[in-house]
Amino acid sequence: MNHYDLIVVGSGPAGRRAAIQAAKLDKKVLVIEQGKRVGGVSVHTGTIPSKTLRETALNLSGWRERGFYGLSYRVKQEISAEDLRRRLLITLDHEVEVLEHQFSRNRVQLMRGKATFVSKDTMAIEKEDGEILHVQGNSILLAVGTKPFRPDYIPFDNKTVLDSDELLDIEKLPRSLVVIGAGVIGIEYATIFSALDTAVTVIDPKSTMLDFIDKEIVEDFTYQLRDRNMKLLLGQKAEKVERLPDGKVSVTVETGRRIVADMVLFAAGRMGATDNLNLKAAGLEADSRGRLKVNPETFETSVPGIFAAGDVVGFPSLASTSMEQGRIAARVAVGAISKEPQKYFPYGIYAVPEISTCGLTEEEMKERGIPYECGIARFRETSRGHIMGLDNGMLKLIFSLKTRRLLGVHIIGETATELVHIGQAVLNLKGTVEYFVENTFNYPTLAEAYKIAGLDAWNRMGPAVPKDDTVAGQPAEKVTAAETTEPQKKKATAK
Template sequence: MARQEKTTKKQSYQYDAIVLGAGPAGEGAAMKLAKSGKKVAVIDQRHQVGGNCAHVGTIPSKALRQTVFNIMRYQRDPLFQKVGEWKQVPLSEVLRNAHRVIEAQVDTHTRFYERNQIDVHHGRAYLQDEHTVIVHMLDGGSETLSFDQLVVATGSRPYQPEGLDFNHPRVFDSDKILTLNYPIHKIIIYGAGVIGSEYASIFIGLDYKVDLINTQAQLLNYLDDEIADALSYYLRELGVLIRHNEQIEHLETHDDYVVLHLQSGKKIKADAILWCNGRSGNTDGLGLENVGLAPNSRGQLAVNSQYQTDVPHIYAAGDVIGWPSLASAAYDQGRCAAANMVGEQDVQPVLNVPTGIYTIPEISSIGKTEQQLTDEKIPYEVGQASFRHLARAQITGETVGVLKILFHRETLEILGIHCFGNNAAEIIHIGQAAMLSQANNSLRYFANTTFNYPTMAEAYRVAALNGMNRLF
């Protein structure tokens, strides 16, 4: 709860714990601390809670993706030809639904803080010393907050290299792209990681021409090779031009277009460019040097398995510590950090995190890839279910995709699950539950379980039977 009437003069407050950042990691930490009986304050530099996740990251981009997915689905149906009117409209128009979702999320999470009697201070935090933080309030004045323990959960922002003018109206990063308010026909996306791949599928769905510049040899090279290849093939089928192993030389900007010069000598002209090549932790300006903490070159803080920094009473969680930089993991990291802060025993760090990539269609995975199992000389086999053979996929028309189960040939232990297709990020959790269960982590569990029919979940039974048929 903000103290609007007190911002014109200095105020002082004492807290057991202060959390910097009101995104998923900050919220997870604050809620756990409050429920453990601690007096807690959250400091966030926005006027509303939710962090980058709610305002410029996960929520708006995924709401945008859903709108584009709906457009693409209707375009395939001859009964809905009028959907073509969506083509070449400003992105800001497509984002109308996203703004409604953001407002609903802010309202929901604001109530969480109020219910748990957590003070929220809206302003910029500056660590004066190891137990004092100064808050420069957004509406003027300052507050001095004293604390026993601190959690840094300030998140991250798009990395902006020197030499690119992000103030130019045709040069965007993944935050600024949500403000695109004019129609474009062609866009360059530099960086083919998760965010770049997601936006490539979104823009091609809006009938833009897309050049996706990948600085690596393949898309998302940490994924299972077959899944990464499937995404690459599908994006190309839709019309995305993917250029691998390329590096920027320089960017030429004009009033109504840009020209990207690559080190290979290629020149690519487009209406705009979206830079998606890395992120930086939001640690600058926090005064971390006053408490003896030094972030790395990308603004990230190092922590131990308890999410504790080199300063024992200061913890960090979420994107500001780097991998895996997922909202889901960030919330759990914040909760685990708080559990360690209040002295709980045997708190396990967040490790078994499913990958969720919201391209169209989605990708999700957990566990080992085929290459990893091969390198480790583990005798594994593969069970597959192609979506095109599933009745539910045929009914919905979303037949692109596959579910792969990697399992030990001898013990039938499930070693990895990889899914490419509509609702992959939902489907993966069935496999995740089995993998993490000592009683059910066996291919037999899926082969012997009755699934509703028709559902996408029955892909697990189909894949399990397919895998068993490969054994001899």
């Protein structure tokens, strides 16, 4: 039996980062991947494919230029599913090649097959030819990711009624689409197809969407979606989905309303891919959604020596945070010192338009009783915004009145997922409103919005109070416990 310092099950963001981190510490590492190619859900059906699809759709449709040339403007008049797939395949091939090279140069051993627990430190690997190998590890990291939730009452056929994994293989772009689920995945795909001029209807039993995002940003987002004629049936449950004789699909909601479309995408949640691991043999048990509970600081499960990281442990289910979770878990697993990660991480929603957020929302500020002020900047207020033809887009900064520290940054609009990192850095370095007022930004850039928003807040807050004075009865430099506590975001059920 082959013995390893660390066995990693899964080669997605958490698995790859964990394996490479352990290998760089001169540990013997094995990665087990059941797919034909490395990369996991992130590379093949999740993060990379959906973002590639988005970029291709925006480029070919001429979406970004319509502010100048009108709604009828298109770079390519007839866009096909093959046009979208061609760029996707090129991107995926590159991602796989890079990952395989990383494993090779770091001496990470890769084995393809299905892994199951034999005991808490031993796993059986069933290869494609039926051969079964047994491997043993000092520590085992589960980075198996998730798979789409597929309830029995939905008649999936991989053609007109699909889950989010199957959507990438469609042969023809639908003229009309119903998306069941207004979570992150559902909203991303809904807005991407809307940008391709598909008539889109979104259905969700909740009366609100994206509850972990600042409410003002969601309101702006909702306005933009309705403005381009997307139908949002929130607070209405899809009770019946049936295929019609003419090839279309009918969706009936609880109010009796019936929507007929070319295609239905069911994107109401995902399940941890743990059902085939034989967790009982290791003394583990997953929750009703197949997810594993871990120590949030070490990512160790209830069984010593077994770790889990990535989407399989639940929120926030981001590729970026999964990578960091995998790195921390690997260091703990092999006995290396692991520093506490930075408190604030960005959340990116690659919808059309993009949304990105970091830190506390305005609603969380109110819940914690922190006196605050907001600064707002519209992208159209910047010269770069005019050059790009942007009519929409905004940046919102939230500052503490007592300490003047930035506690939240929320952005909707073009390049939001890039711009947020400026705010993230200021958040983690405990910067104040004065940074944005006194700092110089390149001109013309969308990043100027930070200065505009900073000035907007500063005008209401006024100049800083000397340290020996007080603000609202509190020393100006004192940081309250509410401000230093890590944000507890509401769970994004769509992930």
